[in-house]
Amino acid sequence: MNRRELLRNTTMGFGSLALNSMLAAESQPNKLPHLVAKAKRVIFLFQAGGPSQVDLLDPKPLLNKLHGEQLPDSVRGGQRLTGMSGNQSSIPLAGSPFKFAQHGQSGQWFSEILPHTAKIADDICVIKNMYTEAINHGPGVTYLQTGSQIAGRPSMGAWTQYGLGTTNEDLPAFVVLVTKNKSGQPLVSRLWGSGFLPSEYQGIRFRSGKDPVLYLNNPEGVSPQARRQLLDRLSDLHSHQHALAEEQAILDRIQQYEMAFNMQSSVPEVADMSDEPQSTFDLYGEEARNSGSFAANCLLARRLAERGVKFIQLYHQGWDQHGGLKGGITRQCRETDQPSAALVQDLKQRGMLEDTLVVWGGEFGRTNYSQGKLNGDNFGRDHHPRCFTMWMAGGGVKGGMSYGQTDDYGYNIVNADGVPISPTKHHYTEDAVHVHDLQATMLHLLGLDHTALTYKFQGRRFRLTDVHGDIVKPILA
Template sequence: MNLLQEWNTYQTRRQLFTRGKNVLGGAALASLFGESLANASNAHAPGPQFPPKAKRVIYLHMVGGPSQMDLFDYKPQMQAYYDKDLPESIRNGQRLTTMTSGQARFPIAPSKFQFSAAGQCGLMMNTQLLPNLAKNADDICWMRSLHTEAINHEPAICAMQTGNQIGGRPCLGSWASYGLGSMNSNLPTFVVLIATPSNREQEQAISSRLWSSGYLPGEHAGVSFRSKGDPILFINNPPGVPDSVRKRTIEGLNALNEINYQEVGDPETHTRIQQYEMAFRMQASVPELTDITKEPDHIYKLYGEEAKKPGSFANSVLMARRLAERGVRFIQIYHNNWDHHSNVGGRMPSQCKDVDQPCHALIQDLKQRGMFDDTLIIWGGEFGRTIYSQGGLTKENYGRDHHPRCFSMWMAGGGTRGGQIYGETDDFSYNIVKDPVHINDLNATILHLMGIDHRKFSFKFQGLDQRLTGVEEHHPVKAVLA
């Protein structure tokens, strides 16, 4: 089959999947406020392949790469190695970034923070900076053996989000939207929130390509909510334009787009129709969603006063709970400034203060609403940090470079096994010695919890059946499943 024939076959297949909603034509457009459009938009979603444990996901991405040995990977042996060079037998020729490859020495920097056992599971973690999260130790599945091939931020975060270091591919949230469809006709299936850290010493760029739908239909891209001004640009009517005029305008545009679709058959034309319709419906749903002033006092006590500050991590997590309870399938929060090349002693406390109480509050809040068991919470960055110090070293301060060979993440709820401690690294938190978890194993696990077999979940593009987890052999981590 030549490329033109394949393209025509693909177009015909897509039209076949969506023709059911096109037959109604203008009648479908007239039902702008009804559930039928949301149901129609799910018509081509593959759906779960087995009963899902997680109906929705809240993914908390710590941009920059949190230092695992300063948080969850306790290495007391390193105190005896203070300021000694990392043994070459441990590094074993690993490629370094240009930020430390020219260093004359690689002095070991033990964590300066206090660790103690948390929960019945006994995880040794940084209870000095994360005292609230420690209360949830037995609700959380701790993974200390993640690894990736990427050593710099852009390819690493791209790989974590899309399964590949090369851009242009769909992210996890878009795959979830494509595979499972919407649970709410008045809000997007996939929403992105960018939280502003209290310390802004060394932030990484966060671009919209991280929530792109790639080669999937555009309707599955993440919708970014802003913390200031209108939550979504251009969602409100211009001055002097009432809803009735806006509605008639959209109906006219959609009728023209429908004619264009019937002539050309481009699936992205339907994306445009759905985006216009969703924007109109969100004019009513978004103001109610983003008005958190009606939250009771006990909620602010739970999340902390920072939750009242637009754009803070606490505010974003509270917003994520509101989105989740209104049927948004996938919520992604990015929290910046975890790229600790210097001043770990000064920056780590502020970073942990940002996330500690809100993460604890989210777990408790979901529990009291009966949503914890079917909501998957994910916390982590794109890679880890080195045990050796970048630049100068004192017992009060040090820096850490990028480290892809091992890092820590955690998951809670959504069918994960609380109190599970999975994976083990060597005494230097430099190499994995037990139960390695590749980032695509993690993505396979997340899909599994959502009722999807990653091996059978693909999308035809450029002649190949593309998958989130790629073509290499990866598996869900069964030990972390409840």
Template sequence: MNTIDEITRRRFLTSGKNLVGGAALMSMLGQSAIGSPAAQPVGPHFAPKAKRVIYLHMVGGPAQMDLFDYKPAMQEMYDKDLPDSIRKGQRLTTMTSGQARFPIAPSRFKFSQAGECGMWMNTELLPWMAKKADDICLMRSLNTEAINHEPAIAAMQTGNQVTGRPCLGSWASYGLGTMNENLPSFVVLVAVPSNREQEQAISSRLWSSGYLPGQFAGVSFRSKGDPILYINNPPGVPDALRKKSIDGLNRLNEINYGALGDPEIQTRIQQYEMAFRMQASVPELTDMSSEPKHIFDLYGEDVQKPGSFANTALMARRLAERGVRFIQVYHNNWDHHSNVGGRMPDQCKDVDQPCYALLEDLEQRGMLDETLVIWGGEFGRTIYSQGSLSKTNYGRDHHPRCFSMWMAGGGAKPGTVYGETDDFSYNIVRDPLHIRDFHATVLHLLGFDHEQFSYKFQGLNQKLTGVLPAHVVKDLLA
């Protein structure tokens, strides 16, 4: 060690004459912050109902009143202004706060009751999903403080509107570890929508491990070309030579770790080893030629189109089948500020049959009971129209006060509708469900007490659910 530049602050404070400083740092950060023990999964607090999660995030905020929150009274309110008694002076985005009017735009789509449970939903655009109503736990009273996409997606994924925190997938991986040594415990898939009119930007900040060890970050698979860049050997380099090179690098990294004590070096060692093992496992995973015809028929006509939502949903099942702990899927273009009538059918066509197929496929394989499937966005939409209004073309602004999501399998209560909004789908009138409560409930299904499931960082026991009250919603549990 020749220069001070080679010494990390953490190593400097924990060595030699700085032993007192090291003790203070250890007290503040916890032992896990300065060494490899942090890389070990902590294990559940009690037996989990769900062993794995497939989270289908609809980026942009699906309009709840056009999909799952049936509001027939709005048909008589067409083009009338949203009453002040409903809005109650609540915050609006700058996209509609300057509008002279807030004309009511009823959903133009057909709703009916589905399943033996009689769940109301848009059966015109979601006929396949309606067949699974008795398996779905529908939550109509989600709410958040975030009114714009960036903070809202961050809050939905990480529990905090400020980016840089660990996401739900990283927490699950940190808590439960991996079930397959040849694949990551947390994989991210980004589906390409058939309609690309107004997509939101998403990036790896959403699947970051934040202050958790780097090995618990999500690994993004590409839909075209090599699923993971640089995983394959360069031309002319055989596996034996690649393995010898990795072994040599790992020995050097171990020496470096002994000198510097930086836990990210341990993460690097594990990533090299994982990349080598994935060279054999990933090609088998992504080769769908072994799937029988009835599976392709189940997922629909787009299933063999790389990057489609149908193809991504089947890939999610294959990942779950091979022991991946958390599969995060993103489907974009749900930000319907205009042309709801034109865009909503495209969006629903993308996801309707594949969502049905995913649940059916998991159930047929005996996996649904142990796989929690989540579907939803980061917030809802307004009942009033943004911009011009016609019966075939209207837009909807962001609305954080209420929105709908659903869960299935993994211990979620099937055939259930939780929460109720007013006639305008604007305010919650029964059983509000804050996203902190949603996170606490998901962690409970994974076997964790959200109050006890924490990581020492910057002197605090950091939690997914934060410091404000959060509650497990027992009515959502089977």
């Protein structure tokens, strides 16, 4: 006789009731400290590989002036380098091959290869003082997505669904879209997984093609009526099993089967772009007609947001320019610049931007020096976690704002007086924004207190921000 049977069959069943009550309490989010939400949903445009901030959003004229000269030891300050450039005999500074200009009433700076993002200068907040401890892609992406460099923790989307639930029974609360036919650092399902949270909170990946969700459609010869009868009988069996075992996982399984059945009609409808007018494709670009492209995924993200999906995660690979930076980053911007800006403009004209938080950025930035020898414009940049740039729009964030600054070399974060600082690990100051601070701020805008959104696992209460993180209040509208 196991523990559950003992408690159920003795003490008139009251022991079993007490056990179930404790288990339920441990698995539910803490509701009391939740706040008034500014954002109802998040669309995260994740640029995997680490976009170069000094070539896109954080211009450094000094690098062009000192192009080819050595990075001063005083600037580096003994910081570790990756194995790819740490053994270089020289570390030559590399100026950007692109021109920068100010845009909008806010006068924010943008590279010439971001002409469309420049048009939404007054709608976005450019955060230039991001930093992380992760120096390689796997830990870096995992850190930003799950709050830990070590795999196994729930993703940000899973935490969001766990805290907020869902408002649409026909679509998942957490959807993942990956640009097709892209190469680069691998993207694995644990990045949008539920970790130790119940499996119902994991992200559902939508793919391009006629079957956006794997194994969703009925096999040949199985009618919708037959599938409905099958699920009804299966639900009866699971309910009978739950009456004996009283395990939450059984109820979760029933709910997931029902969601899959409802998605058989809802997913084809949301993925069908035929009802979009030509003006939509003029805005996003004709590539938005190509299912699975980044442009098509941005448009699909708007359609999912309209239907109540809480967290929409886009991944776009290819930003890891260790060599051939000029051509590689130009191609990346050609694929992402217009649709990223179009998404913000589209949400704004529909009155949705004010309660939709759009986030753009990668796992870290790139170095101000060349990886390997300089050969004109044919050079690359290594990983740089000490400072990088992201932008946010809508959902309670101030538009037309540039927050934080880096030194003239683009190597260190500096304070308001221009003095380089060494930010404390995992901790927000008025001068630097850590990965955990970004996560805390995103949850805050969704109405979730990051210190109270916890889940007990293996005797400890875990949260997305671990035991760190502070809200970046200056960027809040």
